[in-house]
Amino acid sequence: MHTRAYPHHSYPPQVESEETYKPQRRRALLLRRLALVALTLIALRLGEIQLARSKYYLHYIAPQVTAQPRTAKAVPGSILARDGTVLAQSIYSYTLVANPVRMAEKKEPVAGVAHQLAQIINKDETVIRAALEARRSKEYVVLQQWLEADQVPAIREADVCGISLDSSYKRHYPNGTLACHLLGARNQFHIPLCGLEHRYRLLLDGKPSAVASITDSAGSPTLGRDDTVLPAVAGFDLMLTLDLGLQRYVEARIDALCEREAPRSASALVMKASTGEILAICSRPEFDSNMLASGADADKAARKAFKQEHTCNAVVEKNFAPGSTFKILLAAAALEAGIDPARQFFCPGHYDAGGQPISCWGRYRTQGHGYVNMERMVAMSCNIAAANIALDLGPHRYTAFLREAGIGTPSRAGFPGETAGFLADPETLSKRDLAVMGFGQRVSTSALQLTAAVAAIANGGVKMHPHIIAAVLNKDGTIFRRPNLPEPVPVCSEETAKAVLRMMEAAVDYGTARTAAIEGVPVAAKTGTGQIWNPRTRTFYAGRYLTSFLLICPADNPEFVVYVAAVEPQVGEHGADVAGPTARDIASFALRQVVNP
Amino acid sequence: MATTTARSNAPMKVCRPLESLLFSLIYGIVVFGLVAVFTASFPDAIKPSPDGLAGDSFHYLRLQAGYALLGFVVMFGISTIRPDAIRRASPFILLAALVLTGLTLTGSSIVRYSHGSPRWLQLGPFRVQPSEFAKLALIIYIAAKLAEGRLNSANFGRIGLKVMAVTIVLCTILLLQRDLGMVMLILLIVLAMAYLGHLRGRWLAVVATSALGMAAIGILSEEYRVKRILAFFDPLKYRTEWGWQILTMKTAIARGGLGGVGIGRCPEKFNYLPEAHTDAIFCVVASEMGLLGALALLVLIGAIVVRIMQIADQSPDNAGYFMVSGIAIMLAAQALINIGVATHMLPVTGLTLPFISYGGSSLVTCLAGIGVVMSVYRHSPPTRRR
Incomplete structure (x- = not known):
């Protein structure tokens, strides 16, 4: 038998009288604690809304539920x-x-x-x-x-x-x-x-328009507003300073160059030597600004494919080893330092300055240029002579001249993102470094820096500050401000400048830049074929060149400095045959069409 | 004074004066409320009337000050009545309150509507919300019943059934008024009082579950209530309609920061915050006085509730204990729900903040409740301070 100790049913509840019934305090205390917990939760919640996340509510939620100040839009400038x-x-x-x-x-x-x-x-x-x-x-x-x-x-x-x-x-x-x-x-x-x-x-x-409000002494707005x-x-x-006609022509010529040579990228710059004004500036590949501004559904795919690097203004933002065009600056620095231009250097085709031997270009690598003076160094673009001149000049005088000419510091011509390029500290230069710096390696410039420095030589040794902004105009067309340009910098003497121009003319007469000759107009020019540095292997790419061409015209009274560059052209290999004809066409157009304002 | 002799033996002939601490707290919160009502209501008050007259910015303040005065008179009057008399009159008070509340459903000419719901009666110059009075009357009635014994099966017919019956009658009327917020408040108060009245845990669970079930049915029966609940969980998604109120309330509170934007300066109250001077008045306070002001208000309300509960403990009889506790529960529950709504911890309901929100019925009811507390205090024997 299984029995329970206690009966399962409950006893009849005891009937209390009103006098004996005393409610338990325990239950009242529990209710009080519950209320306290709720109060604490509310206080925490207030802290969250008012302190911890107030920015979220004021900056993200508030604009969605309350009206924002109404302002009239300003008419944007052109x-x-x-x-x-x-x-x-x-x-x-x-x-x-x-x-x-x-x-x-x-x-x-x-x-x-x-x-x-x-x-x-x-x-x-x-x-x-x-x-x-x-x-x-x-x-x-x-x-x-x-x-x-x-x-x-x-x-x-x-x-x-x-x-x-x-x-x-x-x-x-x-x-x-x-x-x-x-x-x-x-x-x-x-x-x-x-x-x-x-x-x-x-x-x-x-x-945009605004409403002035009265504030209290602490600076917060009072309820009242004045109606100002x-x-x-x-x-x-x-x-x-852009010349629209020239710009159009330059872009057309660069497009033709791209068509012919299929380079990875190409760029061109035309500068007025006497003022430093930039008359045309162009890079390829291009992008469509209207596509970005339209926001139309039709352009959605194009906008998606668009990458930021397409907007890079290569002329001012990219720096590169300028190559042989740098010999212009070397010649000017050497003349300025008093090195005799008639002094002869022997070029056997290669030169040992420690480390890997330096060699001349093309077939001169094996046969050499023979005896070369400074004019022939520029005209024939002899690397060995350039290396010897640079070594004669010494690191301090050379880099001081380059710094004066604006290499190694941003041009501050009014563009965003201008590169400073690279100019080594003379103390750190080895003999070989200095030797290759003679023909534009181990130094890096933007096209703008190089062109501006050469423009100084074209302008009789006085460097005019390069600039793109001619003036800031009010809406009625009156001038609000002109750019506050730095004073012109004397880079070298007028004699030096004239002598270097003559050397560049020689390059057109019998040297590497013969493709630049314009009938009836004396032209000074210099070619450049730079190797492209591979930062990963820390060597130069084989068979990839940056071909460039610098042209000054007319040589007797320089007006325009034209720079054309093409990176990795597929057909030609040298500055003369890739960029030279394009630079010549641009120069002759500029001489014919650009009317001085 | 006569009462100084034979303190414990002689039956009290002269009652004690008003409880000074509670009175000071109540006076303080009512004055605080007047400031809050003014700053929250003037944007609405200065709106021009349809006939083109400029509004009076003091309109609501003046009325509320009148109600406060009336409320204090009522409070003092009730405090002179013996708790026993209140207890004996409680069925009649409740009956009167239920009749008044029921009148709103008759569609007679004195009924006034709020957002399409019949909630008001126009009695002469006064527009009253009888459900507020019915809430207090119900508390007093239930307290009188609970005083008779514990809520168990033996007392079911004598106490439990009656409590249930009156609660259901009042809740039905309120549901017909479409005032689900008030129904939930009353169910919460009744539940808490039943807990104090020794309702067993399992029955408590049954009552709570059925209250929640009622709430669920009430919510699902009206489309706007479902939307309110949906908006509670994702106000940004429904920001153009129901979520908008929640977001505006939170924005106003967030604007306050630590020290507030200054009294009078909350920008949300200018036609953005719905019911700025009634249901959402806490947002205006938190916005203009900041976290410090809002916490001060919470502390004030907490102190009042605690003091009332202390008075309940001093009551010599059960009826006083339950009446005073019920009023403490009412004030605490209503304040917590109102602030919980304002801080987006609860779905939107239309409950006022006791003593602070604009509204004659609400303020007078709260002060009448304090009158009952005072009555219990004044007629209980003095306790020796330890």
Whole structure:
């Protein structure tokens, strides 16, 4: 038998009288503690909202639930060529936007809306309908950009729920890709991305309007506002030194060069020797600024494929070993240091300066140039003679001259991202380093630095500061400011400059730069064929060259300095046959067409 | 004074004065509330009337000050009544309150609507919300019943059934008013009081579960309540409708930071924050006085509740104990729910913050409740300070 110790049913509860019944304090205490826990939780929550995450609520949530200050947009500035032609400008435009979520809420029939809009914006009804139906869950669908003036009131009159107009400035580049690396680009929200657009965004963008408010002594705004509206300030126009006709021609010639030689990249620069103004600047491959600014669906694939390196303005941002064109600066430095230009150096084709032997170029590697003076060194581009002159000059005098000429420091010509290049400390240079520096290795410059230094020699030894900005203009066309250019720097004496120009003329007469000859005009030029350094193997690539060409014309009264470079051309190999004809064409165009302002 | 002799033996003939600490706290919070009501209500008050007249920025402050005065008179009046008399009158008070609340459902000409729900009665110049009074009347009635014995099966017919019946009647009326927030508050108060009244754990669980079930049915029965719940979990997704209120409240609170933006300066109250001077008044306080001001308000409310519970402990009889405890529970629950909503810890409900929110019915009811507390205090024997 299985018995329980206690009966399973409960005893009848004891009936209490009101006097004997005393409620337990324990339960009241528990309730009090629960309330205390809830209070603590609330206090912690307040700390979270008001201290820890207040930025999130004020900067992310607040704009979505409360109105933001209304400001009038400022009229953005344009970028102009030196003759006032517009290179980049902003257009006030309307965009037709749909909110399919709201349309669904308000039960707007998609088909009817599409039909109505199609008549206004002259677009296929089925396209609009497809766009709306494909993005049913989106709140922002762009139906049409750049609405025409007469379409805007029609859309306002239609008054369809969920259809609205966005007004904004859109950047437009009337010349397409012309000078794209120089100008840079803006995106569809008018935000500057690169180039001069980005560098001068504060000048170009102006200021939106604002309302002045009265503040208390602690600086926080009081409830009352005075009604002073600070009006929007229009942006300034930027006038460049760029010559539109020359720029167009240069781009066409560089395109032809690219067609012919299929180089990895190519660039060109034309500078006015007497002022330092940059008349044309061009790099390839190019990009389409309008594609970035449009934000249109059609360009989506192109925008996705677009990479930032496409916007690199190679002329000022990239540095490279300049190669033989550097012999111009070597000759000037040597003459300035008093080395006799008639002194003869013997070139057997190679030279041992310690380490790997230095050799001359092409067939002269084996047969040598024989006895070479300074003129023939420039004209025939003899590496051995250049190495000997550099060794005679010594590291200190040579690097001091180069530094004076602007090698090793950014040009500060007004571009964003200018490279400083590389100029070694003379104390660290070995004999071989100094020898190869004679013909432009173990030194690195941008095309702009090199051209500006050579322009100094063309300008009688006085280096004019290179610059791209001609003036900053008010909206009415009056000049607001001119660039505050540094004083011209004397680099070498006028005699030295003239002598070096003669050596460069000799290169055109009987030397390596014969392709640069222009009939009836004396031309001074120098070729360059630099090897390309492979940083991974720490050697030069075999068979990859940077071909360049520097040209000064007319040689008797220099006006233009033209620099053309092509990296890794597939057909030619030397500066003379790859870049030379292009530089000559550009120079002759400049002589014929560019009218001095 | 006569009471100084034979303190413990003689039955009290002269009652004690008002409890000074509680009175000071109540006075303080009501004044705090007047400041809060003014700063939160003036953007609404200065709006021009339909006939083009400029609004009076002191409109709500003036009314609320009047209600506070009335409330203090009511409080003092009730405090002179003996708790025993209140207890005996409790069924009649509750009946009157239920009738008044039920009147809102008759559709008579004195009924006024809030967002389409019949919640108000126009009695002469006053617009009253009878559910506020019914809430207090229910607490007093339940307290009177609980005083008779513990809530167990033996007392079921005598106590439990009656408590259940009146609760269900009131909740039904309120559900017909579509005032789910008030129903949840009343269920919470009744549950807590039943717990104090020794309801066994399993029955407590049954009651709590059925209350939650009722809440779930109530929520699912109305589309806007479902949306409110959805918006509670993802306010950003529903920011154009129900989530908007939550986000605005949090933005206002966040703006306060540590020290607040200064009284009068919360920008959200200008037509962004719905019900800025009633349900969402805590947001305005937290925004303008910052974390420090908000915590000060929490401490003030906490001190009031604690002091009321101490008075409950001093009560000589069960009826006083349950009445005073019930009022403490009411104030605490209502404050916690209101602030919980404001800080996005609970879904949006339309409950006022006791003593602070604008509203005559709410303020007078709270002060009448304090009157009951004072009555219990004044008629309980003095305790010796240790």
